[in-house]
Amino acid sequence: xxxxxxxxxxxxxxxxINTFQQVSEKFFGNPSSIHQLGVQAEQLLxxxxxxxxxxxxxxxxxxxxxxxxxxxNNMAIKxxxxxxxxxxxxxxxxxxxxxxVSEAFKQLEEHFGFSVTYVxxxxxxxxxxxxxxxxxxEDTILVSVMHVNNEIGAIQPIEKIGEMLEKYPNxxxxxxxxxxxxxxxxxxxxxxxxxCTISGHKFHALNGxxxxxxxxxxxxxxxFSGGSQEYERRSGTESLAGAVALAKGLRLAKxxxxxxxxxxxxxxxxxxNRINNWDEVVVNTPQHSAPHIINFSVPGIKAEVLVHxxxxxxxxxxxxxxxxxxxxxxxxxxxxxxxxxxxxxxxxRVSLSYEQSEHDIDYFLTVLEQSIExxxxxxxx
Numbered sequence: 001x002x003x004x005x006x007x008x009x010x011x012x013x014x015x016x017i018n019t020f021q022q023v024s025e026k027f028f029g030n031p032s033s034i035h036q037l038g039v040q041a042e043q044l045l046x047x048x049x050x051x052x053x054x055x056x057x058x059x060x061x062x063x064x065x066x067x068x069x070x071x072x073n074n075m076a077i078k079x080x081x082x083x084x085x086x087x088x089x090x091x092x093x094x095x096x097x098x099x100x101v102s103e104a105f106k107q108l109e110e111h112f113g114f115s116v117t118y119v120x121x122x123x124x125x126x127x128x129x130x131x132x133x134x135x136x137x138e139d140t141i142l143v144s145v146m147h148v149n150n151e152i153g154a155i156q157p158i159e160k161i162g163e164m165l166e167k168y169p170n171x172x173x174x175x176x177x178x179x180x181x182x183x184x185x186x187x188x189x190x191x192x193x194x195x196c197t198i199s200g201h202k203f204h205a206l207n208g209x210x211x212x213x214x215x216x217x218x219x220x221x222x223x224f225s226g227g228s229q230e231y232e233r234r235s236g237t238e239s240l241a242g243a244v245a246l247a248k249g250l251r252l253a254k255x256x257x258x259x260x261x262x263x264x265x266x267x268x269x270x271x272x273n274r275i276n277n278w279d280e281v282v283v284n285t286p287q288h289s290a291p292h293i294i295n296f297s298v299p300g301i302k303a304e305v306l307v308h309x310x311x312x313x314x315x316x317x318x319x320x321x322x323x324x325x326x327x328x329x330x331x332x333x334x335x336x337x338x339x340x341x342x343x344x345x346x347x348x349r350v351s352l353s354y355e356q357s358e359h360d361i362d363y364f365l366t367v368l369e370q371s372i373e374x375x376x377x378x379x380x381x
Contacts, residue, residue: 002315002360006202007150007179007293007351013204016249020206023241031238032227041240048240051247055254056198058188058213064230065243068210069178070100072197075212075223075234076174077104080142080195081114083219087170088139089114094127094156095336097146101176105144124286125154125337129164142172147186148179151320151333151349152285153293155184162192172218178202182253183264184290194218200242204353205249209242260354264291267352267361274365280372282343284334292352297334297343301375306348309371315364318349 003011023044029037031045046060053060066072081091093105095118108114117135121127127145136143143165147158158175165173174195180186182203188196195218200209214220214233226235271294275281284295298306303319310317320331330344350364 002356002364004350004352004356004364005316005318006353007349008318009201009207010204010353012201012206012245013249013252015252016205016245019248020241020245023244027240031240032229045238045240045243048243048247052211052250055247055250056188056196056211056213059216061231062213062216064212064214064233065238065246066210066212066234067208067239068201069098069176069197069199072199072210072212073098073100073174073176074104075220076195076197076214077101077142077144078108079220079223080172080174080218081108081112082221084141084170084172085112085114088137088141090137090140091116091142091144092119092132092135092140093117093144094119094121094146096121096125096127096149096151096154096333097144098150098176098178101144101146121154121336123338124288125149125152125333126286126288127156129157129160132161133164136168136171140168140171142174144174144176146176146179148177148184148290148293149333150179151293151331151347152295152337153179153289154286155180155288155290158186158193159191162190166192179290179293182250182257183292188213195220200246200249203249203253205246205253206242209239209246211246256354261291264352264354267356267358268292268294270358270361271350271365275368278369278372280376284337284339284343284347294350294352295334296348296350297339297346298348298372298375299342299346300379301346301372303346303348305375306371309375310367313367313371315367318351319347320349 027041027044029041031042049063050060053063091114105116109116119127119131119135145156148155165171172194175193177196178199181198194215196213198211201207224235229235268291282297331347334344
């Protein structure tokens with residue numbers, strides 16, 4: 001099997017699975033309980049929190065364990081909006097955000113009386129700092145921009161946006177760091193970020209685990225009411241095994257980044273250089289992009305047909321983001337970049353991990369080329 005859908009989810013490290021199992025068996029006490037089993041669980045949770053904070057370069061008490069990116073993004077966006085609505089009800093985001101961000105803004109617009117400015121991107125999928133600054137109003141309270149686009153891999157100028165927002169102390173800055181973590185460095189503190197989301201299953205930890213970084217003293221209305229866990233930010237009994245496994249996955253993924261990044265970059269360049277020479281293929285991923293995402297279109301061929309043809313050879317890729325792929329609609333990101341409809345609805349996303357070899361990629365490219373030729377002949381293209 002050649003798995004090339006790592007932006008949707010990654011295969012957990014064996015060490016992560018072992019950690020989850022061991023913690024589940026030995027430390028099953030509730031971290032909020034005052035007896036010895038609870039105290040042991042709470043100590044292990046604190047250790048995991050310290051490890052994650054150290055790896056992200058932030059303080060322990062700024063780490064909130066969540067169930068993943070969707071919860072983290074909703075908690076950050078809605079929690080910040082509700083906390084600051086007396087100061088203003090204007091929000092800013094971009095036209096290419098993940099659904100867990102864009103739908104949260106849509107809900108705030110439609111049901112809670114907020115106004116949202118959706119800043120456009122250029123033809124390569126990049127948002128400009130100037131466009132965001134021009135969108136700021138007197139009642140703006142939140143700006144949310146993803147770090148790495150999940151479809152095309154474009155790396156947004158987060159540091160420059162954060163620097164610009166230093167002049168606006170009443171505006172909070174949220175970053176969806178889900179696709180960038182352990183692939184593209186981001187100094188959360190130096191970038192002036194107030195809220196930052198990561199998800200465990202994007203770096204070989206487990207589904208259902210995640211972290212929301214909440215900068216010290218950042219106002220946030222909790223979305224869950226209950227037992228006041230996680231510094232009263234997120235009520236509910238913590239998934240201790242999940243949190244410890246996430247810390248293990250984050251550490252191992254950071255090590256992979258340090259040891260294998262150049263190989264990942266080389267693999268990506270190999271794919272792009274090859275498919276760029278095929279007349280029927282349009283490469284959508286820009287030059288300044290994450291090392292693990294390649295997006296291309298084969299106009300005239302339905303993306304899902306090509307995906308299933310590759311699957312027959314045990315090769316797994318995707319169309320748009322996993323959260324949108326079942327809708328079989330054109331890529332929102334590509335349309336926002338000004339790509340034509342026929343290009344936007346035929347896009348394929350290949351997303352790599354650190355384990356793919358050059359032999360794997362040669363096999364993938366051979367099968368891909370043969371599949372495209374076969375489909376062209378069938379369709380008379």
